[in-house]
Amino acid sequence: xxxxxxxxxxxxxxxxxxxxxxxxxxxxxxxxxxxxxxxxxxxxxxxxxxxxxxxxxxxxxxxxxxxxxxxxxxxxxxxxxxxxxxxxxxxxxxxxxxxxxxxxxxxxxxxxxxxxxxxxxxxxxxxxxxxxxxxxxxxxxxxxxxxxxxxxxxxxxxxxxxxxxxxxxxxxxxxxxxxxxxxxxxxxxxxxxxxxxxxxxxxxxxxxxxxxxxxxxxxxxxxxxxxxxxxxxxxxxxxxxxxxxxxxxxxxxxxxxxxxxxxxxxxxxxxxxxxxxx
Numbered sequence: 332x333x334x335x336x337x338x339x340x341x342x343x344x345x346x347x348x349x350x351x352x353x354x355x356x357x358x359x360x361x362x363x364x365x366x367x368x369x370x371x372x373x374x375x376x377x378x379x380x381x382x383x384x385x386x387x388x389x390x391x392x393x394x395x396x397x398x399x400x401x402x403x404x405x406x407x408x409x410x411x412x413x414x415x416x417x418x419x420x421x422x423x424x425x426x427x428x429x430x431x432x433x434x435x436x437x438x439x440x441x442x443x444x445x446x447x448x449x450x451x452x453x454x455x456x457x458x459x460x461x462x463x464x465x466x467x468x469x470x471x472x473x474x475x476x477x478x479x480x481x482x483x484x485x486x487x488x489x490x491x492x493x494x495x496x497x498x499x500x501x502x503x504x505x506x507x508x509x510x511x512x513x514x515x516x517x518x519x520x521x522x523x524x525x526x527x528x529x530x531x532x533x534x535x536x537x538x539x540x541x542x543x544x545x546x547x548x549x550x551x552x553x554x555x556x557x558x559x560x561x562x563x564x565x566x567x568x569x570x571x572x573x574x575x576x577x578x579x580x581x582x583x584x585x586x587x588x589x590x591x592x593x594x595x596x597x598x599x600x601x602x603x604x605x606x607x608x609x
Contacts, residue, residue: 340543375428
């Protein structure tokens, strides 16, 4: 188990559906920008940031072009990083967006630079992973039934739960109808007496034999009943059935963190999320 797999799943999940649906996704060696044009930091995202080597190269080019000796051009190149960040801010055209800082992101003090540039740190997430070899049989779901989303009706139920937290979710997910059965990102809905009460998504990364769990949300009036844990068990079983060796997730709350520990997840590090609001 390693934190690189968690990062690969998280950043892969951020970009996968936007690319499939034709939104503006730009990926290069410096960073990935995902602009869905929805005015929401849930769907407008920057991740996979690697600016240290690039900034040093920019510094060297600057010194060469201006005939400055290296000893006189000793500053690291942070000015170039700030210029790049300003370039990203401008590209989002006054929309809010989130900037995720993962394990491999550089420079190490990227979070400090974002803070100094008036980004707001919105959350620190525990990066967690579970070896599915220790996962046993699927537990009884009790009072709920859990379905993988394959129909327009099921998709509507998924949206109904999610849009209470971000209204942009409807615009985004309503575009998904044609891709429900063949996507590497599988959506799930849990029902109690026919009403949707829990949702989640499972991102499959065949290269690393792992799956990432995302968007696990329980309706407010159904919390504390163990439905979220039952959904977790179902997702882990589904991933194992697909021959995945590991499952990963990012946990923001202490209560969720403890539940995931009981399910066999281990924390391997932390990710940070910074928000830009114009």
